[in-house]
Amino acid sequence: xxxxxxFLCLIFNLLVFILVYYAYYQHVWLGQYKVQESKERLFTIxxxxxxxxxxxxxxxxxxxxxxxxxDKSLKHMFRKGTAIKCAVINDVVYSKGNTIFINWKAVxxxxxxxxxxxxxxxxxxxxxxxxxxxxxxxxxxxxxxFVDRTDISNEFIRVKCYTGGGLDVYTNFFSFVHxxxxxxxxxxxNAIKFANTRQxxxxxxxxxxxxxxxxxxxxxxxxxxxxxxxxxNAIDLLGYNKVADNTFPNIVPMTVGxxxxxxxSFDFDNYNFIWNKYSAKGYRTFYAEDCPKMxxxxxxxxxxxxxxxxxxxxxxxxxxxxxxYRKYCVHGRTDTDIVLDYLKKYATMFQSKQHFSFTLxxxxxQEILHETFKADKIYLKFFKDFFENDILKxxxxxxxxxxxxxxxxxxxxxxxxxxxxxxxxxxxxxxWFIKKYPxxxxxxxxxxxxxxxxxxxxxxxxxxxxxxxxxxxxxxKQRSMSLLHEIPENRTCDEAGILPHWYLIKEHYQIPAGYxxIKEHYQISAGYxxIKEHYQIPAGxxxESRNIIKFQPVFIESRNIIKFQPVFIESRNIIKFxxxxxxIKEHYQIPAGYxxIKEHVSSNxx
Ligand SMILES: *[C@@H]1O[C@H](CO)[C@@H](O)[C@H](O)[C@H]1NC(C)=O
Ligand SMILES: *[C@@H]1O[C@H](CO)[C@@H](O)[C@H](O)[C@H]1NC(C)=O
Numbered sequence: 001x002x003x004x005x006x007f008l009c010l011i012f013n014l015l016v017f018i019l020v021y022y023a024y025y026q027h028v029w030l031g032q033y034k035v036q037e038s039k040e041r042l043f044t045i046x047x048x049x050x051x052x053x054x055x056x057x058x059x060x061x062x063x064x065x066x067x068x069x070x071d072k073s074l075k076h077m078f079r080k081g082t083a084i085k086c087a088v089i090n091d092v093v094y095s096k097g098n099t100i101f102i103n104w105k106a107v108x109x110x111x112x113x114x115x116x117x118x119x120x121x122x123x124x125x126x127x128x129x130x131x132x133x134x135x136x137x138x139x140x141x142x143x144x145x146f147v148d149r150t151d152i153s154n155e156f157i158r159v160k161c162y163t164g165g166g167l168d169v170y171t172n173f174f175s176f177v178h179x180x181x182x183x184x185x186x187x188x189x190n191a192i193k194f195a196n197t198r199q200x201x202x203x204x205x206x207x208x209x210x211x212x213x214x215x216x217x218x219x220x221x222x223x224x225x226x227x228x229x230x231x232x233n234a235i236d237l238l239g240y241n242k243v244a245d246n247t248f249p250n251i252v253p254m255t256v257g258x259x260x261x262x263x264x265s266f267d268f269d270n271y272n273f274i275w276n277k278y279s280a281k282g283y284r285t286f287y288a289e290d291c292p293k294m295x296x297x298x299x300x301x302x303x304x305x306x307x308x309x310x311x312x313x314x315x316x317x318x319x320x321x322x323x324x325y326r327k328y329c330v331h332g333r334t335d336t337d338i339v340l341d342y343l344k345k346y347a348t349m350f351q352s353k354q355h356f357s358f359t360l361x362x363x364x365x366q367e368i369l370h371e372t373f374k375a376d377k378i379y380l381k382f383f384k385d386f387f388e389n390d391i392l393k394x395x396x397x398x399x400x401x402x403x404x405x406x407x408x409x410x411x412x413x414x415x416x417x418x419x420x421x422x423x424x425x426x427x428x429x430x431x432w433f434i435k436k437y438p439x440x441x442x443x444x445x446x447x448x449x450x451x452x453x454x455x456x457x458x459x460x461x462x463x464x465x466x467x468x469x470x471x472x473x474x475x476x477k478q479r480s481m482s483l484l485h486e487i488p489e490n491r492t493c494d495e496a497g498i499l500p501h502w503y504l505i506k507e508h509y510q511i512p513a514g515y516x517x518i519k520e521h522y523q524i525s526a527g528y529x530x531i532k533e534h535y536q537i538p539a540g541x542x543x544e545s546r547n548i549i550k551f552q553p554v555f556i557e558s559r560n561i562i563k564f565q566p567v568f569i570e571s572r573n574i575i576k577f578x579x580x581x582x583x584i585k586e587h588y589q590i591p592a593g594y595x596x597i598k599e600h601v602s603s604n605x606x
Contacts, residue, residue, distance in 0.1 A: 064422070090109070095152075112161075124311050130302070175345070202430070213405065214240070221372055234426040235448050287307070443484060
């Protein structure tokens with residue numbers, strides 16, 4: 001009997017537990033959609049100087065809408081980023097300066113204890129100024145055995161460690177920067193020729209990372225963004241547009257000043273890259289990429305710079321034993337850090353000599369929006385190290401992306417499409433330069449909210465190379481315009497060279513952003529509506545909850561006609577609403593299902 005009672009008691013407790021849990025779960029579950037009352041955002045971002053205006057660029061000829069990267073309606077699209085942790089804390093072999101060391105303590109703490117006895121290294125090498133298949137590299141000159149440390153006078157090496165019986169049990173790769181006599185010779189000769197032709201000699205460091213929209217940088221790389229913008233007064237180009245689809249057709253305008261199809265030759269080795277112009281005037285050049293399979297460099301057969309990491313990166317890629325953690329790590333180092341370390345050696349070596357570098361990274365950021373978070377710590381550490389050690393005191397830094405995310409669910413939404421067009425571009429000039437040339441600083445700040453493109457970066461690089469102050473005369477509009485001059489207020493997308501497909505807004509009429517009641521549809525083509533009334537709700541962007549879809553004016557064709565695009569296309573109760581010519585009132589049956597659109601949208605939506 002007592003047993004029976006305690007059994008009932010247990011059942012009862014279990015039921016109460018399930019009820020409470022269910023209620024709680026329901027609460028959370030429903031709470032998710034209480035958009036109207038919620039002030040919740042994806043992250044706290046009080047530290048950002050986020051523009052309050054509805055447009056990032058708001059000029060007479062061009063408007064680029066501002067979309068809050070943290071808007072609640074986008075929340076479900078984004079996952080929390082996680083930090084990167086390479087499996088090994090202490091590498092068995094590591095480098096410092098031009099020396100490599102064996103860390104026996106780390107050996108003893110690993111499975112290699114009592115097995116590994118010594119190491120040797122080989123040189124990874126390609127001929128310079130010679131056409132070879134872009135995956136070509138040679139491994140040669142195996143060194144003598146070493147058990148403690150050894151100095152390296154080569155650029156790239158592969159280290160292998162062995163058991164007493166000669167079985168190799170460990171491999172790693174390292175890069176070094178040494179003076180190259182022929183390069184120094186060329187640089188000195190060219191430098192003398194152009195010695196007194198310009199007012200300032202600035203070094204240039206260009207670092208690109210694949211597929212990061214400015215908005216996604218604010219979401220997932222905010223520490224790096226804050227550091228560069230708040231501590232080093234980086235110019236943050238809000239209106240920086242890509243001009244074509246993917247990496248290659250955007251990097252070519254930036255580095256050659258032309259669209260790919262405007263170049264007469266498809267022999268890419270003949271392209272006159274901007275770094276060649278720097279080289280001709282006395283600069284050493286550097287070109288590196290992390291992932292050889294993604295690389296821009298795959299299209300070329302001649303090394304793209306005096307210092308060029310492709311042979312190392314191809315050799316590393318081909319070795320299956322060194323990679324860990326989704327190919328983010330090479331033993332204890334990230335792949336990104338390996339390239340940054342090479343860049344650091346280069347920038348440090350030539351700190352007081354003219355040098356140019358171009359580096360592209362794709363491994364961490366190319367495929368998944370939230371993986372960009374992994375890159376944040378890495379770049380923050382890198383920039384802090386560089387600035388604090390004064391490595392950049394004479395260098396202009398361009399830290400940028402080529403385009404936003406080009407795949408996935410988010411890319412199908414209006415904000416996703418918009419972000420794809422708006423990669424980040426941060427430019428840091430040395431502080432002494434900004435002080436000495438206040439007009440340049442003023443222009444850069446104005447241009448941060450003008451329509452800009454990779455073509456302008458090309459013109460800016462040309463301007464920096466021949467810097468003799470800035471002319472006072474009126475600047476004439478061109479496709480490539482130096483950002484050291486003021487970009488004209490009335491510049492259009494056409495004039496900036498943005499391909500029609502990438503237009504954001506063609507013309508601007510004075511219609512305030514906000515929420516509009518849509519009365520009739522206008523059958524010109526899908527998605528164009530005549531606006532009858534609008535509600536004066538604070539400008540901003542969309543949000544949706546169970547019964548509300550917020551629309552974003554996309555494209556203004558003529559007075560009173562705006563194309564609206566629903567920003568948000570998927571949730572439990574709002575079913576996909578394809579852009580098209582629908583009459584919007586109440587219940588409609590559309591192919592995807594049933595939904596309701598309220599007529600009046602309250603002002604506390606935002
Ligand atoms: C590693 O282990 C070996 C043999 O077990 C020993 O001789 C050596 O001192 C150890 N080294 C370190 C740094 O712990
Ligand atoms: C653009 O602005 C310039 C300078 O204010 C002016 O001279 C020019 O006519 C304008 N162009 C157009 C197309 O409005």
